[in-house]
Amino acid sequence: MAGICCGVVGESEAATPVETTSRASRRRRMELRPFKLVADAAVQSPLENGRKRQKIELDLLLPSSPRDCNNAVQNSDAKKLNGVNCNGTVKLESENSVEEEKVWPKFGMTSVCGRRRDMEDAVSIHPSFCKQSYQVQISSDIHFFGVFDGHGCSHVAMKCRDRFHEIVKEEIESWGEKAVEWKQTMERSFERMDKEVQDWTVDAKESSSCRCELQTPQCDAVGSTAVVAIVTPDKIIVANCGDSRAVLCRNGSAIPLSCDHKPDRPDELLRIQEAGGRVIYWDGPRVLGVLAMSRAIGDNYLKPFVIPDPEVTITERKCEDECLILASDGLWDVVTNDTACGVARMCLRAQKPPSPPGSPGSDAAVRGGAAESSDKACGDASILLTKLALARHSTDNVSVVVVDLKKNQQPQ
Amino acid sequence: MASAVRSPAPERETFQNFFECWLVEQNQHLQELIAASQQHHSTADDDSLCSLIKRVLENYEHYYKAKARWGKEDVLAMLSPAWTSTFKDAFLWIGGWRPIMAFHLLYFKSGLQLEDQLNELIRGMGRGDLGDLSPCQLSRIDELQAKTIKEEKEVTEKMAKHQETVADSSMLELNHLVSGNDEERGWGRCGSGEGESAMECKEEGLKEMLQRADDLRLRTLKAVIDILTPIQAVHFLIAAAPKDS
Numbered sequence: 001m002a003g004i005c006c007g008v009v010g011e012s013e014a015a016t017p018v019e020t021t022s023r024a025s026r027r028r029r030m031e032l033r034p035f036k037l038v039a040d041a042a043v044q045s046p047l048e049n050g051r052k053r054q055k056i057e058l059d060l061l062l063p064s065s066p067r068d069c070n071n072a073v074q075n076s077d078a079k080k081l082n083g084v085n086c087n088g089t090v091k092l093e094s095e096n097s098v099e100e101e102k103v104w105p106k107f108g109m110t111s112v113c114g115r116r117r118d119m120e121d122a123v124s125i126h127p128s129f130c131k132q133s134y135q136v137q138i139s140s141d142i143h144f145f146g147v148f149d150g151h152g153c154s155h156v157a158m159k160c161r162d163r164f165h166e167i168v169k170e171e172i173e174s175w176g177e178k179a180v181e182w183k184q185t186m187e188r189s190f191e192r193m194d195k196e197v198q199d200w201t202v203d204a205k206e207s208s209s210c211r212c213e214l215q216t217p218q219c220d221a222v223g224s225t226a227v228v229a230i231v232t233p234d235k236i237i238v239a240n241c242g243d244s245r246a247v248l249c250r251n252g253s254a255i256p257l258s259c260d261h262k263p264d265r266p267d268e269l270l271r272i273q274e275a276g277g278r279v280i281y282w283d284g285p286r287v288l289g290v291l292a293m294s295r296a297i298g299d300n301y302l303k304p305f306v307i308p309d310p311e312v313t314i315t316e317r318k319c320e321d322e323c324l325i326l327a328s329d330g331l332w333d334v335v336t337n338d339t340a341c342g343v344a345r346m347c348l349r350a351q352k353p354p355s356p357p358g359s360p361g362s363d364a365a366v367r368g369g370a371a372e373s374s375d376k377a378c379g380d381a382s383i384l385l386t387k388l389a390l391a392r393h394s395t396d397n398v399s400v401v402v403v404d405l406k407k408n409q410q411p412q
Numbered sequence: 413m414a415s416a417v418r419s420p421a422p423e424r425e426t427f428q429n430f431f432e433c434w435l436v437e438q439n440q441h442l443q444e445l446i447a448a449s450q451q452h453h454s455t456a457d458d459d460s461l462c463s464l465i466k467r468v469l470e471n472y473e474h475y476y477k478a479k480a481r482w483g484k485e486d487v488l489a490m491l492s493p494a495w496t497s498t499f500k501d502a503f504l505w506i507g508g509w510r511p512i513m514a515f516h517l518l519y520f521k522s523g524l525q526l527e528d529q530l531n532e533l534i535r536g537m538g539r540g541d542l543g544d545l546s547p548c549q550l551s552r553i554d555e556l557q558a559k560t561i562k563e564e565k566e567v568t569e570k571m572a573k574h575q576e577t578v579a580d581s582s583m584l585e586l587n588h589l590v591s592g593n594d595e596e597r598g599w600g601r602c603g604s605g606e607g608e609s610a611m612e613c614k615e616e617g618l619k620e621m622l623q624r625a626d627d628l629r630l631r632t633l634k635a636v637i638d639i640l641t642p643i644q645a646v647h648f649l650i651a652a653a654p655k656d657s
Contacts, residue, residue, distance in 0.1 A: 113558060
């Protein structure tokens with residue numbers, strides 16, 4: 001793990017020079033969570049700290065209780081892993097690599113409730129969640145990014161957020177010394193994820209936070225989209241189920257890496273009909289007049305018409321690759337792939353002047369727990385795309401992940 | 413908006429008079445806010461903006477204090493206000509605006525200003541208005557929104573429970589009037605068993621509901637302002653000005 005963790009959540013300190021706030025807020029964080037610290041983290045310079053102490057740094061950022069998560073960078077569930085899980089509040093996290101040895105992805109993430117009354121989106125980011133063991137000499141880190149847009153209730157999306165990367169990791173590791181067969185790996189992972197959701201026994205503690213309170217039969221009518229991207233040094237593997245989407249920005253043009261599963265997509269329509277189902281137009285095309293997507297994790301009552309099988313794309317990375325955008329339909333309903341790419345690449349290229357004093361966020365320092373970055377371009381891109389979706393009257397939850405693909409490109 | 417103002421009952425007139433005076437003040441403030449938003453060029457005049465915002469918020473507080481006072485005297489009049497249009501009436505939530513509307517308003521106004529300056533924003537040259545909400549601000553707003561929705565739901569739920577109690581008692585009351593039987597029990601803690609006191613009891617509950625709703629409205633307004641920078645707050649208050657009643 002390497003890099004400066006630059007999540008900006010709860011607060012940002014745009015108003016003050018990055019260097020000083022970085023230290024100050026780190027100190028603050030430590031005061032808040034004294035038990036999690038390794039003592040030397042406090043005296044290291046931010047850069048040094050960032051490079052060598054990613055784990056600690058992440059721990060520092062992690063809320064010590066679920067209640068904290070609202071003003072912290074990462075959600076409470078992230079504490080067991082060096083990743084970002086989020087649901088319910090804006091989380092914004094960027095990471096930037098420090099050139100040498102390890103490759104650390106830069107990313108930014110924003111997830112907001114927007115104009116909906118319930119938050120059903122969930123985002124999961126796990127940099128370096130697993131190693132490709134078959135590449136003995138390199139043993140490269142690979143990164144996990146996932147966006148899950150729940151429907152009916154949020155619990156399936158939450159479960160995906162908490163479990164998906166673990167399942168994928170197990171599946172990758174099961175290849176041992178052999179080269180990973182990605183398509184099969186992702187298909188197996190989706191199948192297992194769906195199975196877990198089905199078999200999920202009600203846990204009283206979890207159900208309390210759940211709108212549907214996990215009551216069957218409502219529980220059967222709950223599901224989630226899943227768009228999962230695995231970024232390796234030379235490939236981007238995207239597996240998708242539902243109408244969230246992954247788009248690659250390459251050399252200025254937008255290349256969709258997933259194709260939405262809508263019930264009126266000709267091949268999907270055919271598949272549903274062959275399975276004996278129907279697509280009924282009720283406020284748009286819906287499977288049995290109910291669900292406006294043709295594949296999803298969960299939704300037991302709509303099986304076998306609605307299936308959890310992903311479509312997998314494997315894309316070789318090129319040096320012209322600029323960024324990868326994963327988002328829920330809260331973004332894609334109102335922003336085209338091209339516009340999203342345009343906005344994201346401009347943010348990544350922008351040379352930003354230092355923020356003027358008194359600009360947004362100057363009050364943030366008081367709240368503690370802020371994180372900051374020397375390069376928050378990805379975070380800015382994700383937040384700007386989110387704001388653009390809200391500006392264009394998106395009525396849904398909006399979740400956006402932007403991954404910078406430029407600098408963590410390994411020499412071929 | 414064309415308003416169909418109903419003729420006020422005599423005892424309602426007092427609040428209506430107050431409201432009209434308050435609106436005049438509110439309008440003066442609105443003019444000041446608009447002027448401030450147009451003149452604002454640097455953060456140097458933040459102090460004067462802050463004092464303006466403070467005055468506007470005090471005017472809102474003044475309004476809610478007055479409303480609470482009148483509410484204690486005639487809660488029913490406050491819950492079906494004669495000083496707004498029937499159209500607005502139809503959209504009322506416990507005698508006023510839904511607290512969550514503050515966020516829709518913010519996103520709306522922010523959206524207008526964002527589209528307006530997308531290119532500048534990408535280059536980091538934002539004007540500092542509502543289009544320029546920082547990650548931290550968006551995060552805090554989202555957090556506040558979730559909290560507000562929760563509180564709004566709680567109040568709604570309480571109101572529903574309170575409304576449901578009316579069925580029992582009003583049935584009893586009716587029974588009461590028809591039978592003339594003073595021995596009819598069932599008013600519970602409301603005491604005497606007379607319709608009047610039952611009504612009073614219901615009204616007490618309504619007063620509490622109104623109080624909680626107004627409290628949430630004012631708190632939400634203040635909390636949003638608290639997250640915004642002075643010039644953003646000015647833009648927000650301009651957008652919010654005609655909304656409140």
